[in-house]
Amino acid sequence: MTRLQHSQELSTLQSIFEGIDDAIFCHDLDMRITHWNPAAERLFGYSLEEIIDESVYLLIPENRQQEKSDIMRDIIEGKQIGQFKTIRRTREGVEIPVSITISPIKDQEGQVIGSSQVARSIIEENAAEEKQARLAAIVASSDDAIVGKSLQGIITSWNIGAEKMFGYTEQEAIGQHISLLIPPERLDEEDIIIRNIRAGKKVDHFQTIRRTKGGQQLHISLTVSPILNKAGEIIGASKIARNITAQKEAERSIAKSMERLEILNSISKSINEDLDLQHILQRVTDATTRLTGADFGAFFYNRVDQAGESYWLYTISGVPRAAFENFPMPRNTAVFHPTFSGEGVVRVDDITKDPRYGKNSPYFGMPEGHLPVVSYLAVPVITHSGVVIGGLFFGHQQAGIFKEEHEDLVVTVASQAAVAIDNSRLFEEVKDLSNKKDEFIALASHELKTPLTSMSGFLQILERTVPNGIAKSFAEKALKQLAKLNELVNDLFDISKIQAGKLQLNFEPFDLSDLLNEIADTFGQTHADYNLKMSVDGELLVSGDKMRLEQVLTNLLGNAVKYAPDAREVSMMAIRTGSEVRISVKDQGPGILPENQQHIFSQFYRVKEQERKTSGLGLGLYISKDIIDRHGGRIWVESPPGHGATFIFTLPAFTN
Ligand code: ADP
Numbered sequence: 001m002t003r004l005q006h007s008q009e010l011s012t013l014q015s016i017f018e019g020i021d022d023a024i025f026c027h028d029l030d031m032r033i034t035h036w037n038p039a040a041e042r043l044f045g046y047s048l049e050e051i052i053d054e055s056v057y058l059l060i061p062e063n064r065q066q067e068k069s070d071i072m073r074d075i076i077e078g079k080q081i082g083q084f085k086t087i088r089r090t091r092e093g094v095e096i097p098v099s100i101t102i103s104p105i106k107d108q109e110g111q112v113i114g115s116s117q118v119a120r121s122i123i124e125e126n127a128a129e130e131k132q133a134r135l136a137a138i139v140a141s142s143d144d145a146i147v148g149k150s151l152q153g154i155i156t157s158w159n160i161g162a163e164k165m166f167g168y169t170e171q172e173a174i175g176q177h178i179s180l181l182i183p184p185e186r187l188d189e190e191d192i193i194i195r196n197i198r199a200g201k202k203v204d205h206f207q208t209i210r211r212t213k214g215g216q217q218l219h220i221s222l223t224v225s226p227i228l229n230k231a232g233e234i235i236g237a238s239k240i241a242r243n244i245t246a247q248k249e250a251e252r253s254i255a256k257s258m259e260r261l262e263i264l265n266s267i268s269k270s271i272n273e274d275l276d277l278q279h280i281l282q283r284v285t286d287a288t289t290r291l292t293g294a295d296f297g298a299f300f301y302n303r304v305d306q307a308g309e310s311y312w313l314y315t316i317s318g319v320p321r322a323a324f325e326n327f328p329m330p331r332n333t334a335v336f337h338p339t340f341s342g343e344g345v346v347r348v349d350d351i352t353k354d355p356r357y358g359k360n361s362p363y364f365g366m367p368e369g370h371l372p373v374v375s376y377l378a379v380p381v382i383t384h385s386g387v388v389i390g391g392l393f394f395g396h397q398q399a400g401i402f403k404e405e406h407e408d409l410v411v412t413v414a415s416q417a418a419v420a421i422d423n424s425r426l427f428e429e430v431k432d433l434s435n436k437k438d439e440f441i442a443l444a445s446h447e448l449k450t451p452l453t454s455m456s457g458f459l460q461i462l463e464r465t466v467p468n469g470i471a472k473s474f475a476e477k478a479l480k481q482l483a484k485l486n487e488l489v490n491d492l493f494d495i496s497k498i499q500a501g502k503l504q505l506n507f508e509p510f511d512l513s514d515l516l517n518e519i520a521d522t523f524g525q526t527h528a529d530y531n532l533k534m535s536v537d538g539e540l541l542v543s544g545d546k547m548r549l550e551q552v553l554t555n556l557l558g559n560a561v562k563y564a565p566d567a568r569e570v571s572m573m574a575i576r577t578g579s580e581v582r583i584s585v586k587d588q589g590p591g592i593l594p595e596n597q598q599h600i601f602s603q604f605y606r607v608k609e610q611e612r613k614t615s616g617l618g619l620g621l622y623i624s625k626d627i628i629d630r631h632g633g634r635i636w637v638e639s640p641p642g643h644g645a646t647f648i649f650t651l652p653a654f655t656n
Pocket of ligand 1: 555559560563564587589590591592600605606607608610615616617618619620621622645
């Protein structure tokens with residue numbers, strides 16, 4: 001090599017030494033640094049001036065002193081140490097992971113005179129490795145199944161979670177097609193998933209069913225994401241499957257409980273509102289048959305007729321009534337006894353194997369053609385007073401259907417049913433009594449009317465014919481009292497007509513303001529000491545029964561006087577508002593408390609405090625309401641404290 005060549009080579013080496021990204025430094029056998037390139041400066045923080053002639057051991061952390069002698073030995077022996085990973089210390093004392101290659105430097109005789117070291121930071125490499133290791137640990141320890149597959153659907157990776165979930169080992173699964181896990185009827189799901197993956201789309205929380213090695217079906221939630229290579233191309237998919245079978249079961253059981261609660265709620269509501277016995281029995285039978293999942297259910301209910309004879313009513317659910325019609329009513333056999341005696345619930349998985357079964361003639365078991373019953377549940381229905389009024393029976397043709405929870409549900413419904421049945425019985429008794437009362441009123445008022453009419457005729461003649469004096473004034477008083485009595489009997493008579501639906505109304509169009517003026521005139525004559533304020537808004541055409549409307553108004557005015565004895569003012573107003581005519585009668589009396597307002601329109605209702613002070617039957621407002629209702633109007637009272645009572649009613653305005 002010529003000198004020129006030599007110097008050219010040197011300068012090439014020099015520029016490589018200067019420009020290279022790896023840290024390169026040399027030292028002699030005393031370990032003193034002789035060369036230090038800019039990359040070394042960047043990596044370790046020492047400038048060339050600072051480090052030249054310093055010991056190379058400066059770069060070795062305290063806890064790695066052992067390395068010194070190892071390196072020294074290898075260098076002296078002239079060995080090359082290729083790419084070992086270790087830690088070095090920077091000028092700032094920061095320890096950094098590096099990969100180092102150490103080569104001996106020899107003189108022309110081949111004697112080792114020092115060594116060169118090439119160091120490269122491996123911080124990023126380490127971080128990447130660490131990340132990889134962490135991910136691998138997560139995958140390995142995950143309870144979710146994490147499976148990699150190619151775009152052709154071939155399984156490429158399989159974690160422990162997948163093994164636990166699906167039952168296949170890694171060896172069994174890898175290389176297989178993913179359809180291994182898919183139930184046949186869901187195979188097309190895979191096409192859709194792969195289509196999404198090819199399009200770079202993720203499939204998120206897709207709930208589906210997969211099959212285990214043992215053939216068990218699992219509810220899973222699937223998330224499938226594309227796997228990309230370094231070039232960003234989709235090369236496969238990673239799928240994460242979470243077993244949601246328990247969640248699904250919990251959801252199902254919640255839904256079932258909700259359904260049960262709803263049934264229980266609706267049944268308790270409907271039977272408490274219902275007073276019709278047959279309805280109650282049917283509802284209870286239908287609901288409990290559904291709640292127990294029975295093939296059929298029956299409610300046998302014992303009634304006693306008016307003659308004291310007991311007889312059976314029953315309702316059926318789940319099968320047509322005809323299926324039962326030809327069989328005798330249950331008798332007091334060993335199987336039925338605990339129910340009809342109220343002893344307790346009978347719940348048997350297979351009644352045909354029960355010791356109580358088949359003991360009684362003539363059938364010794366179920367009569368021929370009877371619905372097949374294997375699972376059997378019977379719950380007595382007992383009233384509050386302890387009387388057994390019947391039993392609920394359920395049958396299923398398979399064994400072991402009825403569980404404790406079903407028994408509890410039926411017992412709950414049975415106790416509600418007993419209350420409802422009691423209520424309906426009371427209601428029927430009250431209805432019977434009420435009918436008798438109505439019959440009595442109808443008869444009595446009818447019978448009273450005839451003598452009243454003739455008495456009134458005779459008294460009128462007497463009053464007219466006797467000369468003025470004490471006898472005449474008695475006759476007048478008697479006539480007044482008779483008029484009151486007549487009113488009461490008329491009310492009774494009206495009531496019985498209303499009950500029988502025979503209160504006839506004769507509709508005709510007329511001007512209500514005329515009627516109001518007539519009534520006001522009469523009121524003025526009979527109540528001279530009262531100030532009747534009238535406000536009638538012109539012509540007020542209505543179509544109605546004049547006499548009956550007069551009866552309503554007279555009653556309201558009469559009450560305004562009767563219940564406000566200390567006041568001297570009553571007002572009557574009538575006005576047309578839209579399609580209605582609105583009439584009000586207002587007094588200045590004590591008014592009516594809110595809690596009484598809702599009752600005063602019912603028959604025979606009188607406010608307690610006034611009962612003793614005033615006479616009356618509590619019928620006037622009831623009759624008035626019936627009359628107004630039948631005119632298509634409304635009647636109500638307004639009584640703000642301290643402002644008397646205002647009775648208001650409306651009538652549809654007449655338009656021709
Ligand atoms: P009666 O007057 O025969 O008792 P009503 O049906 O006319 O029957 O009235 C029912 C009840 O309403 C009365 O007993 C009374 O307590 C109350 N009531 C009616 N009108 C008034 C009124 N103007 N002020 C206070 N209470 C009244």
